[in-house]
Structure formats: structure tokens, C-alpha cells
Amino acid sequence: MRQMITSVRKMVARYDIHPRKRLGQSFLEDLNIIRRIVALAEPAEDETIVEIGAGLGFMTEELAKRAGRVIAIEVDPRLAAILRERFTGQDRVEVVEIDVLKYDFSSASPEGRIKVVGNIPYHISSPILFRLLDFRRSISSMILMLQKELADRIAAPPGTKDYGIPSVIVARYTKATCEMTVPPTCFYPAPEVVSSVLRMEVRREPELPDGALFAKIVRAAFARRRKTLWNNIRRIGLPEEMVDRVFVRSGIDRTRRAETLSVEEFSLLTTAWIESGRQIS
Template sequence: MHDDRHIHKKRFGQHFLHDADILRRIVQAIGPKPGDRLVEIGPGDGALTIPLLRALGALTVIELDRDLIPRLHSAAQGIGELDIVNADVLGVDLTALANGARLRVVGNLPYNISSPILFHCLDHLDAISDMHFMLQKEVVERMAAAPGSKVYGRLSVMLQLACRVEPLLGVPPGAFRPPPKVDSAVVRMTPLPTEQRPVVDRQVIARVVRHAFGQRRKTLGNALNEVMSPEHIVAAGVDPRTRAEQLTPQEFVRLAAIVCESSASAEPFLT
């Protein structure tokens, strides 16, 4: 007898969700409405795709594994219009895909490249109205962490400067096929209004944050010594004796603003 089950590919980080109750709760959290311009990243075998398509009538999905495309087309037959983009999401221009509208982005993200996908979405934030992602629970905890937390870091700062981050529900390994070795969680990210986002160049903020957390046991005066002097740190209203995890996202913005203002301090960023 022919077995047409999909062989899960490790290189794509494939873990397909099959728990009906979890799927229902995710769809409920997304709240899809006809007319929404929704894009799903990594639809897999369509477990979330089909209920979303049923609610929307039309849906775009981005899937790298070409072997899944005939299955998705077949599953969508008679339910709605499914547009499949066969590509690596990191190479997809989400702003162009939005075509002047605002995208709602959802996805069970491959855990091996979840952070790059999140940062890719930040690059297209003005074309996105909200995001609902399934991620490794530990990653969601880092995304939503407050200053002072052991897991507060680069991801926390950069995402919270751009979005409101809300963990929604935990998902056990048994909800997937094959089960991953870690717990998962669903998170909602809502872009902040433009006026609430930093006016300072995000690349400069990112570099300051990377240096600060790159040696998180060191004081900022030491960790940022290639970027700015202790005097500049003080000028930003920050004590050079503090450590990165003690700073709020807005304090990192103030540090980056000082870097931008000082041509001497900005030199490392030009090399």
C-alpha cells in the first residue's frame, strides 16, 4: 500500500501541529475576518492554513519545501483561493507582497531560524498590522522579558522597541508531529504606532545593544568601550557601572542617539 505521508525534513526544522484544540485556540486568537490580507509563513501540511482559509476565503502562504505544495493545493480545493509562494521567507519582500495594504502575518516558525524571521518582519513593519507566531517557549520568554530578568537581552530590546509583545498560550511537544524536544508558545506582536518607535537609526541601536549584551557580565563602561566612552554613556543619562540587563529599551535608544551625535564615537559603525 502506498504511504503518501510527508517525510519531515530536519533541515527545514519541520514540526507539524496536529492538536485540534490548540489549533482552534490559535485561530481564535488570530480572529481572521474576511477582507484581512493574511500571510502564513511555513504552512507545513496545512493544519492552520485550512481553518484560516475557511474563515478568509483567500490566503497567501510562503513555503520553502516544494514537496508540500501539491498537498496544500489539494487540501485547499473547494475551500478558498490559496496563493503559494515557494521561497525562503527571508528572501521575500513583505512590503511588496502587501501591495499597499497591511499584512497580518502568522506562522509556526522553524525554530532554527526564528530570530532571523522576526528581524526580517521588523524590516517590513510599516506593511504589517499584527503577527501571531508559534515559537520555542524559551524564545517567547526572551521576547517578552522585562529589564532585570535573566533572559532579557538583544531580542527583548529590539522587538519591544518596535512592537507590543504578548505571550498568548503554551503548547506542549505532543501537539506536534514529530514532537520537538522543547515546549512551544504562541505570541502576538503588534507594531507600535510610528510616533512611538525610535527615530534613531535602528542599525545603530542594534549595534549598541549587540555590544552591550555581547559581554553581559561586564559593566556598560567596559562592554561598550569600542563604541562609546564612559563620558558619552553618562551624557545619555546612564551609569557606566550598570550592566546591559538593567537598562530599559528606551535607555538603549538614548545611548544610540549619543553615538549618532558624536562623529568620533560613530566611526566604528562606518568600518
């Protein structure tokens, strides 16, 4: 029987792996943290979990102990080969060698919703997050390791300095909470930043009829943080009297600033804009 290597550093040495900085490779090697992340995902026998950046397979192995199916996504051919070798004969694990930004998450479980777990490459965190939101109808929850600075912005409530565009866009589709902070010493090689694990439960509530309009209004509102909603929103393109009508319809004080609005209030602004009879070009 092939002996399982139980240490990240031993496996790196065994396969002569040199972590690639351009891919943001930094392997989580603290098994206690790995098990806590898996526990947050709450895998079940009837569930499919997609793991982003499976790397050397340590989290994959823990997920496969509890989930009915694990799809391990890995873009690096060297690591994908190691994963295939490691999980040979394990029907629960499927290794997919692909760029996560090209992966069709809806294909993972066509008849139900999946869970997503991953240690996200920090240099492409935002594109990955927004791609996941694009596939939100196929996802029930996400447990993601992110740079703490970004995680704090995503989970920030209204009225705080971290609250901004990512906070509102993500809150429209999910309920996000920071579950733990992970220091650089838990990784090999150690990154230069502190990390956080974010849990995002995807909402099932009915959505606004125009997500693109919602996002454009949010971005316009935060374009100049020190300016009022009136000063920012009117720069989008509507005549002032029509912008005034939007605020009247929504019931929102136009002298407020964007960071004071909840996601529900941004939804009210969007609905009022739609009811004004003119879309943003």
C-alpha cells in the same frame, strides 16, 4: 465531492509524507491549539494573512474561514503540491512555494498592512524573526509559534535573566507577549522542546534615525553581561572622554549593567551617541 482529511496523521499516511528533519518539519496536529492561534490573529474579511510554513494546510483552512485572503508560504515542494490540491477552487487561498527568507512580505498587500501567522522552523527562528522586522512597515501583527526558550527571551522584561539582545531589539519595534505554552505531544512528530505562541503587535511610534547604530550599541552592551555599561560601551571605539559625554547626555548611570536598561533607555543612549557627532564604524 472530494472528502476532506481531518487528521494530520491520516494525511501523512495518505500522501506518504516523511517529515524532513533538515526543514524542521513537525506538524501541529491539535486542532484546539490551531483554532486558539487563529483566534489570537483575529482575522477579518478585509485583511490579508501570510502563513509561514503552511505544511498540510490545517491552520490555512481555519484562517481562510475568517480572513479575506490567506497567502500560504511553503518551501517543501511536496507539501506545496498538497496545499494546491487541497485549496483548489478556493479563491481566498494562494499557495506560494518559496523559502520564507526570500519572500517579500511587502508584496502581500501593497495598499495596507498584513498579519503574519506561523509555526516557525526552530532552527531558523532568529533569521525569520529579523526578516519580519525588516518588513515591519508592512505588518500590523505577528502570531508565531517558537521554541519556548527563545519566546521567553524575546518577551522578557528588563532585570530578568532571560532579558538580552533579542528582548531589546524586538521590543524596539513590537510589543511582545507569550500567549500560550504548547507541549511536544501536540505535534507530529513530537519535537524535543516545548513551544510557546508569541503575539507581537508592531509599533507605529516614530523610530530612531539609525537602527543599525541602536542594534550595535545593544550588542556591545550585552557583550559581557557581568560588566558595566561603561566597560562594554567604551570597547566599541570612541575615546573615553567621548563615551563619558554619551552617558552624560543620556542621563544614564554608566555603572549600570545592560540587563537593567529598558528599550527606551537604549534609545536615549543611541540618541546621545548620535548627538556626540561620531558614528560607530
